[in-house]
Amino acid sequence: MTEAFKPANPAFADRVRRSFARQGFMAYLGAELTRVEPGFCEIVLPYQPQLTQQHGFFHAGVVGTLADNSGGYAGFSLLPADASILTVEYKLNLLAPAQGERLTARGRVLKAGRTIIAARCQVFALDQGREKLVAHCLMTLMALAGRSDRPQG
Amino acid sequence: MTEAFKPANPAFADRVRRSFARQGFMAYLGAELTRVEPGFCEIVLPYQPQLTQQHGFFHAGVVGTLADNSGGYAGFSLLPADASILTVEYKLNLLAPAQGERLTARGRVLKAGRTIIAARCQVFALDQGREKLVAHCLMTLMALAGRSDRPQG
Amino acid sequence: MTEAFKPANPAFADRVRRSFARQGFMAYLGAELTRVEPGFCEIVLPYQPQLTQQHGFFHAGVVGTLADNSGGYAGFSLLPADASILTVEYKLNLLAPAQGERLTARGRVLKAGRTIIAARCQVFALDQGREKLVAHCLMTLMALAGRSDRPQG
Amino acid sequence: MTEAFKPANPAFADRVRRSFARQGFMAYLGAELTRVEPGFCEIVLPYQPQLTQQHGFFHAGVVGTLADNSGGYAGFSLLPADASILTVEYKLNLLAPAQGERLTARGRVLKAGRTIIAARCQVFALDQGREKLVAHCLMTLMALAGRSDRPQG
Numbered sequence: 001m002t003e004a005f006k007p008a009n010p011a012f013a014d015r016v017r018r019s020f021a022r023q024g025f026m027a028y029l030g031a032e033l034t035r036v037e038p039g040f041c042e043i044v045l046p047y048q049p050q051l052t053q054q055h056g057f058f059h060a061g062v063v064g065t066l067a068d069n070s071g072g073y074a075g076f077s078l079l080p081a082d083a084s085i086l087t088v089e090y091k092l093n094l095l096a097p098a099q100g101e102r103l104t105a106r107g108r109v110l111k112a113g114r115t116i117i118a119a120r121c122q123v124f125a126l127d128q129g130r131e132k133l134v135a136h137c138l139m140t141l142m143a144l145a146g147r148s149d150r151p152q153g
Numbered sequence: 154m155t156e157a158f159k160p161a162n163p164a165f166a167d168r169v170r171r172s173f174a175r176q177g178f179m180a181y182l183g184a185e186l187t188r189v190e191p192g193f194c195e196i197v198l199p200y201q202p203q204l205t206q207q208h209g210f211f212h213a214g215v216v217g218t219l220a221d222n223s224g225g226y227a228g229f230s231l232l233p234a235d236a237s238i239l240t241v242e243y244k245l246n247l248l249a250p251a252q253g254e255r256l257t258a259r260g261r262v263l264k265a266g267r268t269i270i271a272a273r274c275q276v277f278a279l280d281q282g283r284e285k286l287v288a289h290c291l292m293t294l295m296a297l298a299g300r301s302d303r304p305q306g
Numbered sequence: 307m308t309e310a311f312k313p314a315n316p317a318f319a320d321r322v323r324r325s326f327a328r329q330g331f332m333a334y335l336g337a338e339l340t341r342v343e344p345g346f347c348e349i350v351l352p353y354q355p356q357l358t359q360q361h362g363f364f365h366a367g368v369v370g371t372l373a374d375n376s377g378g379y380a381g382f383s384l385l386p387a388d389a390s391i392l393t394v395e396y397k398l399n400l401l402a403p404a405q406g407e408r409l410t411a412r413g414r415v416l417k418a419g420r421t422i423i424a425a426r427c428q429v430f431a432l433d434q435g436r437e438k439l440v441a442h443c444l445m446t447l448m449a450l451a452g453r454s455d456r457p458q459g
Numbered sequence: 460m461t462e463a464f465k466p467a468n469p470a471f472a473d474r475v476r477r478s479f480a481r482q483g484f485m486a487y488l489g490a491e492l493t494r495v496e497p498g499f500c501e502i503v504l505p506y507q508p509q510l511t512q513q514h515g516f517f518h519a520g521v522v523g524t525l526a527d528n529s530g531g532y533a534g535f536s537l538l539p540a541d542a543s544i545l546t547v548e549y550k551l552n553l554l555a556p557a558q559g560e561r562l563t564a565r566g567r568v569l570k571a572g573r574t575i576i577a578a579r580c581q582v583f584a585l586d587q588g589r590e591k592l593v594a595h596c597l598m599t600l601m602a603l604a605g606r607s608d609r610p611q612g
Contacts, residue, residue: 025212028181028203050181056304059178060221060240065214072213087213088575089599091244091397091550093424093444095417110442111401115574116547116601118399118442136416136424138399138444140548140599142575151209241422242446244397244550246577246597248570263595264554268421269394269448271552271595289569289577291552291597293395293446295422331518334487334509356487362610365484366531366546367524374519393519397550457515 005039005109008080015081016041016073019149023069031066033073039109041073046102058098063105063123067092067137070107071119075141076149078112084147088116090139098134100127107137117141158192158262161233165191168234169226172302176222184219186226192262194226199255211251216276220245220290223260224272228294229302231265237300241269243292251287253280260290270294311345311415314386318344321387322379325455329375337372339379345415347379352408364404369411369429373398373443376413377425381447382455384418390453394422396445404440406433413443423447464498464568467539471497474540475532478608482528490525492532498568500532505561517557522564522582526551526596529566530578534600535608537571543606547575549598557593559586566596576600 009015013036020026020033026043029051035042043066045051045058053059068090076085107121123135162168166189173179173186179196182204188195196219198204198211206212221243229238260274276288315321319342326332326339332349335357341348349372351357351364359365374396382391413427429441468474472495479485479492485502488510494501502525504510504517512518527549535544566580582594 019207022207023212024203024205025214050177052177054172054175054302054304059176059218060225060243061178061214061218064217064221064243064245065212068213068217087247089244089246089548089577090213090217091242091444092217093242093416093446094240095424110399111439118401118548120442120444133417136426136444138397138426138442140399149207151207242395242424244597246569246599248577263552264592271395271554273595273597286570289579289597291550291579291595293552325513328513329518330509330511331520356483358483360478360481360608360610365482365524366527366549367484367520370523370527370549370551371518371520374523378519393553395550395552396519396523397548398523399548400546455513457513 005078005112007038007078012038012077016077019076020073029062036073036077038077039074041070041077041107043070043105044102047100058103060094063094063098063103063135064092066103066105067121067123067135068139070105071121071137071139072141074107074109074119075117078109079143082146084144084149086142086144088140088142090137092135092137094135096132096134098125100125102126115143117143158231158265160191160231165230169194169230172229173226175303182215189226189230191230192227194223194230194260196223196258197255200253211256213247216247216251216256216288217245219256219258220274220276220288221292223258224274224290224292225294227260227262227272228270231262232296235299237297237302239295239297241293241295243290245288245290247288249285249287251278253278255279268296270296311384311418313344313384318383322347322383325382326379335368342379342383344383345380347376347383347413349376349411350408353406364409366400369400369404369409369441370398372409372411373427373429373441374445376411377427377443377445378447380413380415380425381423384415385449388452390450390455392448392450394446394448396443398441398443400441402438402440404431406431408432421449423449464537464571466497466537471536475500475536478535479532488521495532495536497536498533500529500536500566502529502564503561506559517562519553522553522557522562522594523551525562525564526580526582526594527598529564530580530596530598531600533566533568533578534576537568538602541605543603543608545601545603547599547601549596551594551596553594555591555593557584559584561585574602576602
């Protein structure tokens with residue numbers, strides 16, 4: 001379903017890790033970047049009570065955050081060293097309650113154009129030893145040539 | 154564009170506030186429920202460094218969380234006292250960097266069917282005294298008759 | 307990625323074919339239902355000049371129509387004999403120009419709840435003997451119990 | 460909600476009309492371009508039995524086609540004379556059965572960036588003299604600088 005991708009930057013994995021580490025929100029959630037491959041990214045997040053909605057499950061916003069980020073970094077992994085990535089839009093279908101000890105989000109690039117990158121992401125909940133698909137995401141990313149991945153000014 | 158809605162539960166605003174207060178994630182983000190009307194909900198979130206992506210702006214996942222929640226509670230406001238709400242899916246277009254002192258999300262019901270509710274939400278960033286539209290969301294909610302809004306068991 | 311599904315109606319394939327045959331629009335486009343399996347549906351559409359956008363490629367609306375229909379019938383294949391299906395929403399990413407001799411849309415159910423069904427669909431263009439992925443769709447369907455699939459009254 | 464837009468090309472309305480006229484699919488459906496303004500486009504389509512789904516209503520693919528096209532031409536109206544437009548993705552919520560004598564789609568640009576344009580569209584059905592909202596669409600367009608709106612080669 002997905003092609004094999006060649007990263008434009010051989011140091012892509014390191015670049016993704018450093019960008020992830022600059023996201024204050026990932027540390028605040030307790031999310032961990034567990035795999036980076038060309039056109040692929042996996043993020044894991046253990047359960048904590050402060051990440052919940054009213055029934056005590058992971059909040060849909062947390063699920064969406066992981067989906068957006070794993071798809072975004074899947075796209076970022078393919079970019080040249082001087083380009084930055086932007087999420088244009090994402091669409092998330094919530095398939096089951098996000099209940100369990102941890103979430104795992106796996107983002108994959110579907111098609112990498114020069115400017116526009118389409119990606120999809122699946123989010124799984126590990127519940128009593130079994131991974132269950134809880135969300136499916138389809139998204140659009142944009143490569144920004146010559147734009148730093150760090151804060152400006 | 155949007156109809157005037159009649160809430161099935163006269164105590165709808167109180168019910169929304171109590172549900173919001175049970176969401177651990179809203180407190181963790183520092184989000185505040187500022188307005189509840191039939192088919193409408195507004196949430197405000199002040200800037201904090203732990204809510205950011207790599208450029209120092211609000212993380213897209215934070216923007217999506219507010220969008221989902223404001224649309225979800227807009228829908229919840231119309232339900233009978235014994236029904237619960239579920240986000241089936243949401244789609245978020247990120248229109249501008251979410252940069253500023255605070256975010257304001259305003260969710261509105263577009264159409265309320267018996268089971269399916271469509272809503273949209275706009276997220277604004279207050280930047281140097283001016284509100285700027287940063288995201289537009291279109292979503293699907295589902296009413297669950299006879300299901301509690303509290304944790305089970 | 308997708309589960310194995312059990313159709314509630316053993317005559318599901320026949321029911322899908324008869325519903326497809328009642329869609330005036332499918333005949334008008336020249337679309338053909340080529341495969342029906344539990345939770346899966348394939349539709350093929352040969353090129354015709356009246357199906358094009360301004361560059362002479364298949365119109366995005368045609369691509370969306372096939373995506374919607376193949377996902378919708380994938381969901382319909384799982385329903386009991388007295389239930390009808392409704393598309394709640396669909397989201398289509400257009401990945402490449404829809405150029406070629408024919409389009410093939412393949413819809414698959416991702417998750418079948420009692421009321422809500424999530425499906426995805428991929429649309430391929432056959433261009434000079436090679437299938438190319440031109441669109442990816444993620445959608446929400448709703449099962450309507452006790453509602454006929456035929457016109458009322 | 461939407462800004463006032465300045466078209467880059469003073470002859471924008473004429474350019475939209477000529478592009479619309481080159482779309483074989485619009486003529487085949489019987490669709491008419493009824494209004495073009497900067498960042499806005501309206502398309503009308505009378506009922507015909509060959510445009511229907513199995514219950515005799517307008518097919519969701521027809522609704523999606525009008526939504527995509529009215530949003531797309533809303534965006535196209537703002538482009539310079541040498542640029543072309545591309546639909547990156549669209550998301551359509553179907554709010555009510557598309558039943559009636561005709562459909563009217565109204566697309567509006569939400570935000571026009573240099574490369575990426577976000578638009579939304581509403582589709583109405585005229586049923587026994589009353590306009591009813593049947594679909595809401597949120598979409599992403601891309602401006603292609605220096606690319607002709609006509610077939611190449």
